Amino acid sequence: MKVIRDPVHGQVRVPKQLLSILDSPPVQRLRYIRQLGFSHLVYPGANHTRFEHSLGTMHLAMKMSEELGLAKEEMLLVAASGLLHDIGHSPYSHATEPIIQAYTARSGHQDIATLLDDPAIERGLNEAGITAAEIDAMVNGDHPLSGIIHGDLDVDRMDYLMRDAHYTGVPYGTVDPDRLMYSTIMTSEGLVLKENGIQSAESLLLARTLMRPAVYFHHVSRIAESMILQAIQEHLKAVGTGEAAKLVGLDDAAFICTMTSSPSAEARAFLDRILSRRLYKRAVYVGQDRVPSTVFSDEPDIAGNRLVAEEIAEVAGVLPEEVLVDIPAFPSTIRMAVKVRNHHDLVPLDELSPQVSTLDATRRGYWRLGVYTPAACRDQVEQAAEAVLHLKKPTRQDKLVFT
Secondary structure, three states: EEEEEEEEOEEEEEEEHHHHHHHHHHHHHHOOOEOOHHHHOOOOOOEEHHHHHHHHHHHHHHHHHHHOOOOOHHHHHHHHHHHOOOOOOOHHHHOOOOOOOHHHHHHHOOOOOOHHHOOOHHHHHHHHHOOOHHHHHHHOOOOOOHHOOHHHHHHHHHHHHHHHHHHOOOOOOOOOOHHHOEEEEEOOOOEEEEEEHHHHHHHHHHHHHHHHHHHOOHHHHHHHHHHHHHHHHHHHHHHHHHHHHHHHHHOHHHHHHHHHOOOOOOHHHHHHHHHHOOOEEEEEEEEEEHHHHHHHHOOOOOHHHHHHHHHHHHHOOOOHHHHEEEOOOOOOOOOOOOEEEEOOOOEHHHHOOOOOHHOOOOOOOHEEEEEEEOOHHHHHHHHHHHHHHOOOOOOOOHOOOOO
């Protein structure tokens, strides 16, 4: 067994059966991928990595396995799944995820089936008596035990909320993992929450809701992410979209080197702006009350957003690359698959907790559509964006000046 010191959980123990997986290139690559993308431009301490998070997820997965009384073989499977669940992330984590979806055969970072073919991982899984198919099923929610890793109250969420709050310094990521794990039991219908764990579950949902606008969807991060996505698209125009799969397999440092030496002048210009923190500014940043229903989408559409940006640029009389449109997927209704043992019945959590519907409405209220541009172009781009997107008239609060 290997013991690693972690600033969030203290002593993290890696079972000896998983040491070769820990040392495999796909897992070690995570040391060089920032957990929070470009959030360090807002919170300078947010330099933690996917590797740290993977260790933390493995640690909590093992603790929950012990609470549930799982067999040793099951515990190893759950721990290995926690260690491997993020190997599919692209550079800067979620910041470049749309490139995976738009330009590669993979559906997203959780689509790791092909990555499990790595010889070092295969060897490690064989030594631990685990199959790649079991790991894939665990990570994608298709295994009886996958609720530990992939669920509404999973250890993945517990770790990233605690870890992200720790490194950003914000006070919102308060989670009680011990209470949640103590209150979770295994039944014939899967993982079930005991009634005394409802408040801990509500606390996790509240933390996730509050972290969304403060950290995960902070406007500076969204601007930087929009700029990097446009830089990648300009780069792929120059080198061919066939290079996308290679690009998303890089770590942060190799990615930056590739982009700063791109044959595309536009891509290099965007990278220079990001690295020197000369970011675009908000010309438009509005909530659902000002946006026509036709604009909303269930999934990010970088190609569609680009067409809208070019139309706005033409109306505003600025260069196409001087307008970026950011239309995040509109939050879907929270549907809690978690059931609570209420006396002798199993009842969905959202039926017992009025907080779920309240947090659902709050989450939707935090949604924002953004149009970003250099400071010198802000006024004309704002007017053009309002016309092209048919935005509704602003209220007095909406007229606050952006900085």
